Every structure is written in C-alpha cells, then in structure tokens.
Amino acid sequence: MTYDEDNAWVIWPEYFDKSRSRSQGRRVSSSQAIVDPDLTKLEKAVAQLGLEYKVEKDKAFPSNWWEANGRIRVERAGPKSELLADIATLLS
Numbered sequence: 001m002t003y004d005e006d007n008a009w010v011i012w013p014e015y016f017d018k019s020r021s022r023s024q025g026r027r028v029s030s031s032q033a034i035v036d037p038d039l040t041k042l043e044k045a046v047a048q049l050g051l052e053y054k055v056e057k058d059k060a061f062p063s064n065w066w067e068a069n070g071r072i073r074v075e076r077a078g079p080k081s082e083l084l085a086d087i088a089t090l091l092s
Helices: 039-048 078-091
Strands: 007-009 054-055 070-076
Touching: 007 078, 039 070, 039 078, 070 078
Parallel strands: none
Antiparallel strands: 007 070, 054 070
C-alpha cells in the first residue's frame, strides 16, 4: 500500500502508556503497555513493520492538550487494532 495522508491511521504515544487507564486513552492491554512511551520509540517500531509513515512532532493528544508529545500517521494496512498490537509487541 501507499501512504495517503487523508486516509492514514493516527497513532499517539498515549495509546501505549502503562500509567493511563483505558478511559484516559490507552488502547492496548496493560500487559502490552510500556512505561513512558515516546515518539522516538514509536517511530522505530513503525519503521520495523515496514509501513510508510509521517511523524508530526508538534501535535498534542486531545485529552492531554497542554503537552505536545507528537503523533505518527501510518498507512492503512489492516485494522487499527492489529496495527496497535503489532506496535505494542515491538515496543515491549
């Protein structure tokens, strides 16, 4: 697949933060989550998957709007839940 910015998945570091609850934005199980996820770790994991992506460092997670941790936009290569599980496996 090719990267289409208008149709890409948005992946936030907060999805993998062990200190967050599901209602606070964590999207993976607590056993797959890590302490202090950052954009660099996330970028390395996405690159290992061989997917096209774009890093946006100046963006802030909506419920954490005061802290711009950034996000990654990744080409759609399947369901988002599977992508998040694959990234979480590479992060841990």
